[in-house]
Amino acid sequence: MFHIFCPYCDERREEEEFHPNGQAHLVRPADPDSVSDEAWGDYLFFRDNPRGIHHEMWVHRLGCRKFFNITRDTTTYEILETYPMGEQPTITAETARVRHEQGVQTADGGWQTVGARPENSTLNEETPS
Amino acid sequence: MSEAGSETNVSRVAVFDTHPVEPIDAESPLAWSRQRGLVDAAGGSGQVRAVERPFLGHLILRGGAITLDEAVRAELGINLPGKPLGLNLDADGSRSVQWLSPDEWLVIVPGGEEFELENRLRERLGDAHFAIVNVSGGQTLVELSGEKAREVLMKSVTYDVHSHGLPVGKAVGTVFAKTSVNLRRPSEDRFELVVRRSFADYCVRWLRDAGREYGVSVESPTS
Numbered sequence: 400m401f402h403i404f405c406p407y408c409d410e411r412r413e414e415e416e417f418h419p420n421g422q423a424h425l426v427r428p429a430d431p432d433s434v435s436d437e438a439w440g441d442y443l444f445f446r447d448n449p450r451g452i453h454h455e456m457w458v459h460r461l462g463c464r465k466f467f468n469i470t471r472d473t474t475t476y477e478i479l480e481t482y483p484m485g486e487q488p489t490i491t492a493e494t495a496r497v498r499h500e501q502g503v504q505t506a507d508g509g510w511q512t513v514g515a516r517p518e519n520s521t522l523n524e525e526t527p528s
Numbered sequence: 529m530s531e532a533g534s535e536t537n538v539s540r541v542a543v544f545d546t547h548p549v550e551p552i553d554a555e556s557p558l559a560w561s562r563q564r565g566l567v568d569a570a571g572g573s574g575q576v577r578a579v580e581r582p583f584l585g586h587l588i589l590r591g592g593a594i595t596l597d598e599a600v601r602a603e604l605g606i607n608l609p610g611k612p613l614g615l616n617l618d619a620d621g622s623r624s625v626q627w628l629s630p631d632e633w634l635v636i637v638p639g640g641e642e643f644e645l646e647n648r649l650r651e652r653l654g655d656a657h658f659a660i661v662n663v664s665g666g667q668t669l670v671e672l673s674g675e676k677a678r679e680v681l682m683k684s685v686t687y688d689v690h691s692h693g694l695p696v697g698k699a700v701g702t703v704f705a706k707t708s709v710n711l712r713r714p715s716e717d718r719f720e721l722v723v724r725r726s727f728a729d730y731c732v733r734w735l736r737d738a739g740r741e742y743g744v745s746v747e748s749p750t751s
């Protein structure tokens with residue numbers, strides 16, 4: 400089980416209270432009538448599936464019932480930070496490696512939770528593509 | 529149901545008194561449990577005691593904290609809990625305001641007061657951006673006390689119910705035996721569970737089972 404920090408309740412809660420809701424920071428085209436079918440289809444149906452840092456929207460379903468964002472590593476399940484709707488992540492795919500090398504695990508404000516580490520780390524090793 | 533939409537300043541909002549003009553028998557959410565023999569007539573000698581407080585007035589307030597705080601303080605004499613997970617009560621503990629989320633609070637008052645309170649709040653709030661919903665019929669409150677009340681909760685919720693995790697004046701929305709609950713700590717010696725009406729019977733069955741080893745009684749005063 401994870402302990403996830405809800406930025407609205409301002410404390411860590413059991414994973415059981417939360418529910419993931421897919422990729423965060425999707426922007427709806429301002430004028431849907433003028434975008435191409437392809438752009439609209441991308442917006443509606445196509446989502447990133449990165450290996451590594453991913454920004455996701457979660458909801459504190461059985462707590463305050465608010466949506467918020469999580470920066471998560473999809474290979475280690477490590478939750479690096481949580482932040483309210485409307486804010487930007489402080490950790491991205493570009494910054495994560497740097498922060499890791501420096502031994503920095505916490506986001507500003509110490510919001511992150513450290514999740515379960517994989518039992519077999521070789522399975523999760525980055526392979527050059 | 530008596531309609532009173534025209535009596536309020538905010539005539540575009542339909543409000544109605546959920547208390548019938550003619551008194552009729554009301555059934556508490558634990559009526560089914562009582563019928564099935566799961567409600568005790570009087571408190572037993574066990575170490576856990578659950579008492580339903582049915583027919584209270586439950587109002588959900590939504591809006592900005594500053595606007596609502598002024599209105600609630602003026603009409604109810606209670607400060608709106610500004611910080612997350614706050615629970616404020618009046619002097620004798622019969623009226624309370626609970627933080628639910630950054631723009632949402634639960635007000636619980638003695639049954640019958642909620643309609644008048646709603647009207648007074650609407651009048652005071654005027655054209656402010658807010659919402660008030662009477663949810664009295666949708667949920668019920670169960671008080672949990674006794675020296676093993678905390679032990680029963682430890683089996684039922686993942687939340688830390690020790691006094692350092694859930695001190696007096698704190699209330700959390702969390703998971704109770706796989707259903708949702710508003711778990712409140714109004715005083716040192718008791719907890720309050722605000723549960724959905726349709727889950728009240730399930731929660732009572734759970735409490736009876738979890739409290740069996742300590743001796744548990746479930747009471748529900750009839751109307």
Ligand SMILES: [Zn+2]
Pocket residue numbers: 405406407408409459462463464465
């Ligand atoms: Zn929350």
